[in-house]
Amino acid sequence: MKKEINLNTKNVNTWCPGCFNFQILAGVKNYVANEIKKGKKKEDFAIVSGIGCHAKIFDYINLNGINTLHGRVLPMCLGIKVGNPNLDLIGFAGDGGAYSEGISHLVHAARYNVNMKYLVHNNQVFALTVGQPSPVTEKGFRDRTTPFGVKNTPLNPIKLMLAAGATFVARVFADAKQIEWVLEEASKHNGFAFIEVMQPCLIFHLDAGMKDKLYSLEKEGHNKKNFEAAMKKAEEFDYSNVKRIPTGIFYQKETESFEDRFFQLKNLKIKKMSWLDIKR
């Protein structure tokens, strides 16, 4: 009998009861367990999280990596992949860290095309600091800091990523099955996989209706190789008005990854080595 794959840590889970982060956690664990069943070792993975509710996912998955600074998940991930291009790397960020504090890194990540997965837990709110608006919070949202409501238009990260040249752009709902599916798809992609995960925040951003408005791009026959079609689909949801929210893979383009562009990193991949193995 095969040994049970245990990805648990001893840390007590402190997410709110029923939080959608539990779904994301389950989906990620399923993906990792499947990959381990297929032959990968635990040491072949690395995870990086930022700061916020999402970041606690690091505490609950027993894989190597770092719970790093707010907004700096992507440069940390780039460094880790440069250090060891053989790792299966998943970066986690919240919408605050990804779209506010770390937005400059996101634009460049699309350009660098480091072979990794980037999961943005998007609940359209700063939850751990108890409810301030983020760059993707809808117009009119109110909290103590915005008694007159949010005035600015939300950013559309899907459009931004497409425009910046991202090679894999997806959106899923915070559902274990969808997470597992999208990670599997992303793992077949040689490059930067941008995955936005829409998740209600039970305390600060309920958005009860969101789930009903979701639909699958795949089922509607969307051609993920068509850039213009992807842009059109991206515009269907502006993060303020919830009419129809497309989920699935908007766009995918095969090109060489960051690691394939530099002889130093390519060599490490071919030899299945990291710099640690290089004695000087």
Next chain:
Amino acid sequence: MKKRDILLNILIEGKAGQGPNAVARVVGKMLVQHGYSVFVSRHYGSFVRGGYNCNVITLSDSPIMSNESQIDILVTLDGNLKRTYNFQLKKGAIKLKNNREGNMFFAGNIAKILGIELKILEEFLKEFSNFETNLKDAKNGYNKEKTKIPLKKLSNKVELIDGTHAFSIGAINSGLDIYFFYPMTPATSLANYLADKQKEKNIFIFELENEIAVMNAALGSAITGAKSMIGTSGGGFDLMSEALSLAGMAEIPIVIYLAQRPGPSTGIPTYTSQGDLDMVRYTGHGEFQRAIFAAGDSAECQELASWAFYFSQKFKIPCFVLTDKHLAESLYSINKVPKIIKSKKSTSLKRYNSYEHGADGEVSEVAKVINKSVERRLKKQKEIEKEIGKFESFKIYGNKNSKNLVLFWGSTKGAVLDSIKNIDAKAMQFIILEPFSNKIKAELEKAKNIVIVENNSTSQLSKLIAEKTGIFINVKNKILRYDGKPFLSDELSKEIKRRLK
């Protein structure tokens, strides 16, 4: 101390793009080949073409590491200029000027004046792309020049190298794997030197979107075990301080090359300063361990690069090497092989945390775990201090029995050592600034008169000394220069003498 028989100062001025820098390099190399010790400094503004640039070459029959204020030979590549920077022409100085000629015409002039064979000059012209034109110009200059003050050939063997180049060699010889950077004067050229070697040495050099990304990415590669380094100047480093604090918390080995320039803010970008010692001592929130090394010349740039890698790997801490524009870009004559300390890679990918955490990397808010972690890092501080004892935290020069003591750190080394040659004084160079050696206090207590020399306006080394030893240096004995320019040894000599009267 041996008296100098020969000392000449040559100033080459021109507009950016006319090539005063190239002439200075060629002449410097030619003089080294002729057996002389040479020091070449660069002075330029923040522009690519036009403006005013000058290079000053000081040559001597004995080791030299600074310029003097009095110019013997003035070369003006552009007839409209005659500003000589903050130098003065000696009476009877030779003035070379010709608007119609290419820059190497003047290299030919100088070779002829100093009695150096044309074929030596020819050799050094080969490093430039337009060799034929340069050679034609140089020959022309050589043949047309009539003045002669020939220098006899000497047998000194030195290597001419700037601080940045030397540091790059030191880093490579210390086992550097990965260098991330964002361009900023005067640190940018480190990326140039390293990039030149990336194929031969199999190192990875990469420019990221900003300094924040640079520091965070370097920490990322460091936790996988790679020997990682970043390079910047003060303003760039400001953006890195949050990640520096992360290196302190997560105990990640990282080497930081910090080439200072005058601040605050954008300051005077292409000039020199020692204004960032306070910053590197205190920057980054929270309490964590670090080591700070300050190089005084090119040889020390190489050596201290290896010390920084050694301490960062051994103790998993951020280590700084401080230089400045004057050291980074001046050409020094090195007459010994620098001693490189080898270090082993100490880190591998496990679970790291920016939150307070136990030894297993798991987040914790439990008092017992927090205390244990804080105390473990404090204990490390003691271990670092103990290890520092095995290294030369400071160096003593001059008359070792003198009661007069001149204190300095970093690039003022050249001017200080050259200026005290005829003074009854002992000089003390601070090399490891953090942790602070416990032997320093006793050394200071031996002195009757203490003078301090720094390229800043608040005497940051004095502050450090006061904090660590309780010894306060008389404000009248602080020789501070903060106009962005390096000290000149003849002027500094007068300043020191005045304080020791």
